[in-house]
Amino acid sequence: MNTNKPLKAEVKNFNFFYGSTQALKNINMPIHDKKVTALIGPSGCGKSTYLRSFNRMHDLYPGNRYEGDIIFHPDNVNLLSEAIDPIEVRMRIGMVFQKPNPFPKSIYENVAYGLRVRGEKNKRVLEDKIEAALKNSALWNEVKDRLHDSAFNLSGGQQQRLCIARALATDPELLLFDEPTSALDPIATGAIEELMHELKEHVTILIVTHNMQQAARVSDYTAYMYLGEMIEFGETNSIFIKPKDKRTEDYITGRMG
């Protein structure tokens, strides 16, 4: 593995606890800048838990505890540090959820939301950024004439792209996808995967997926997780063609999981 490639983040000795249960064990992993990194593994292996640690979603609920560091580049802050406000982290890192979760508001207001919570009031700036975000999420042509319609009038796939636009509007440095296509049909899934290809020009992507073909199609790097541990990490090609670990091989070839 070429270590000279720029990194967006480095995970070091990361442990995570739900109360007294340890859900993630000693994870070490680089996140390469402007690349797609996929997290795969059987249900309950902790990949979503891991993903949600990056934007400190676990801070919303009591009894959760992080150990170790996630060093975020270029300014080398530790995302997990007590001194860093989780809101600051979430302002730099966007997230797209498993099920499309648009707000019961207009398309315009959905995309504007991140900007509004950052205090943006200038109508021109809002409109420009909303247009750019909707173009980047390949939704602009479908919604440009009905920006003030309810977001619920969109199809499931469109809603998910709207959620991506909502995350993109605030120029995140890292975008987290938590099984973004598991609630979508194959055509909508294809559109989202294509979108990810275009997005990685500007933004680093970390994606959890149940679907190994999807991981193979969209990602540059893949991490295989099992029972809260990172079993293997590497370039997607080498993980899928020549896994080093027996457990990874079993999972990928469908003998397990």
Added chain:
Amino acid sequence: MTNDTNTNALTTARLRKLIARGKLKDRLFQIVGVIFLTAGLAVIFLLVSDMIMRGLDRLSLDFFTNFASRRALQAGILSAWVGSLLVMLVTAFAAIPLGICAGVYLEEYAKRNWVTDLIEINITNLAAVPSIVYGLLALGIFVYALGFGQSILTAGLTLALLILPIIIVSTREAIRAIPTAIREGSMAAGATRWQTCRYHIIPYAMPGILTGIIIGLARAIGETAPIITIGALTFIAFLPPLPFTEISAGVTAAPFDWLMSPFTVLPIQIFNWTSRPDPAFEANAAAASFVLMAMVLTMNCVAIWLRYKMRKNIRWQN
């Protein structure tokens, strides 16, 4: 082979018998349900139609614009309906913000521990406390300790206390119905808890909160016991001072003088009339009851309409 078909036929016959027996119970329950429902509705219908028939004669414009009087035919409900309206105004202004804030705090901010559990149990139980207890509490605190006297302010605050648990509970229930995905979506965009409440939680919970408010106010407007306990007058022949009007030679009413004014409310007026020996007052009581019912029904209709309008824009799924 014949044997086989035989057993099969037997089983089918048994099956059909079983289904028939089940269906009989089905039918039986339906009949019982309809009978009970009709009985309940019939009683209400009788009561309301009896009330209307007795009181209809007295319902005229004069009835609304006259003060109470010793002569039944000249007596009206002016001070009572104005009093009810003003007391409700105070109740709404006190209970709505307090109730919503308390509900939002408990759901969105408070940590789950034994203190919040205790508060939760208490609030649910407070809704079941007899209203006269609130009256006694108000007599001690608002009338004597705070010196508000037997005023509209005292009555409004007392009823506000009475309906506060209803508003808090309905606020919490409405908030709980909002999917976690909405909350997480908002927080993931970098919003603070307050921004999440301000842009999402409170607006989406509003239809449910509104239902609680109206149920509360509808209960408050019919309350008699606590209002009598704090010492509302049963006979009153003047209105609270209208702001900026002359109340006596050279003295103008301040904007909030009416808050400290003595008053009466519709339920007390009705109670007063029904306890008189002269049967002519009975018609007055029936007519006043009709007005009170109309007020409650109007409030409910407004609530249903508002809820319908608000819900139209709020859906969680396609």
